[in-house]
Amino acid sequence: MDMLYQWLIAPFAEFGFMQRALLGSLLLSVSSCPVGVFLMLRRMSLAGDAMAHAILPGAAVGFLLFGLEIVPMTIGGLIAGIVVALGAGAVSRLTVQREDASMAAFYLISLALGVLIVSLRGSSVDLMHVLFGTVLALNDEALGLIGLITAITLIGLSIFWRALVAECLDPLFLRSVSRLGSPVHFVFLALVVLNLVGGFQALGTLLSVGLMMLPAAAARFWTVRVEPMCLLAIAIGAASCVAGLLLSYHASLSSGPSIILSAGVVYAVSIVAGTRGIVATRLRPASHRTA
Template sequence: MRRALVGCFALSLSAPPIGVFLMLRRMSLMTEAMSHAILPGAAVGFLVAGLSLPAMTLGGLAAGLAVALLAGFVTRSTVIKEDASLAAFYLISLAAGVLLVSLRGSQVDLLHILFGSVLALDDPALLLLGGIATVTLFALAALYRPLVMECVDPLFLRSVSGVGGPVHYAFLGLVVMNLVGGFQALGTLLAVGLMLLPAISARLWATDLSGLIPVSMLLAMAASLSGLILSYHADLPTGPAIVLSAGALYVVSLLVGTRGGLLRRLMRRRHLAA
């Protein structure tokens, strides 16, 4: 439980800020496709070395980056939009990954890859999550201004500077890295849970990036802690309990959030009517 908490806290420091930028760029659903894009690479690593952290991590990272680059190439070279190309690669990747795992592994192995095993995190996995969090935070600090500009006006950024393309691909690399980290703890199906739900919830409590990023981190940490406690006392699967805790925080934010919560809007309308 202590290792799981440390791993989830490391993931809570790096994934939610990425989710905030994805939300502002209206790319939230892209992460679902990207999370499944890492599955074939992880499956190849599993076929080669079994449940080996380095092999599955390198395979997932290579597959995720390859899908991101291929989707971008298809978008630039054909009439297919980015969301459609990502959807196509997502379906192909998911089917290929499940098939590859099934060739050698058991149903238990497949469930481990799809849904993760956060209570099985060992020292190498914790070092990986800590390294991903460190690289992500330093990279976001270095790319903060062009990332913000790309969220506000990407055409202006491309017209006044040539960093638009490199920044975009660097950001996609950070997305893939954090999905690989989430895959180690929560599996490919739930890897986006701590990335998007706290970021979306933070939008109901803060209005600018100076508030969105720290609030999303705090919400992710709260979801990790409450999910682990819930899974321990109620004997529930840990990964789904963590993501459901993040979902519960989203519902609470939706109702009582200071920036557009439903109950606050309802009370304001009654006050104005009176």
């Protein structure tokens, strides 16, 4: 029992930085995992990854002007993410290029520009901080920001829940019967950018989308209903955060990658053992298989 306490509870009970890391990552799970579910159901998973990189130039400008200050980097990342999202959407609507191609182009430009800006002033350590985050260094200011983003996200999801679900099923039908079709799309993109900015504080621009998408993708192998899928994604995200932080503490590993790899393990298990995974699909009669 004492060994169980030392392995599972003591790191969080005895160290303030572990408590802040746990609180921040759990708030991110509650906020970003449901957003990841809707990204996946909309077939926009790679767009989420592109937008995660899109916040880098804005955060880098904030770093260039004010150093590793949370508020300037957050505001810069938020502005950059919105500009890239709107710019990619405008290109796809005004030209023959599809949105996925324009998003990829914007994301590559943003990534290169952000790395270049950080390298103008910072060291390789600063670049690693921006790209991969420092969840173990979260302070009260960062926790307050993440908490605010979580509250805004939950309120937004509760208000636009039915419209978001309807758009996942049939966006053209939603636009034909309701004026919410186009507005809810931009509201959703704003929530995506907000959560990527919040995740950037803890996991950096390269890994923030991992906590958003991996639990959602894993939950897809267990249920087909949206509400249980969101709740299960939150549970998987929270468990991955706890496991990743414990792994990083006991094995002296980087905390952000440990969290994402823990979520990756759950995803791999879900592929095989989920109720809609490989084993269940192979054992189910062909006439009963669903897409």
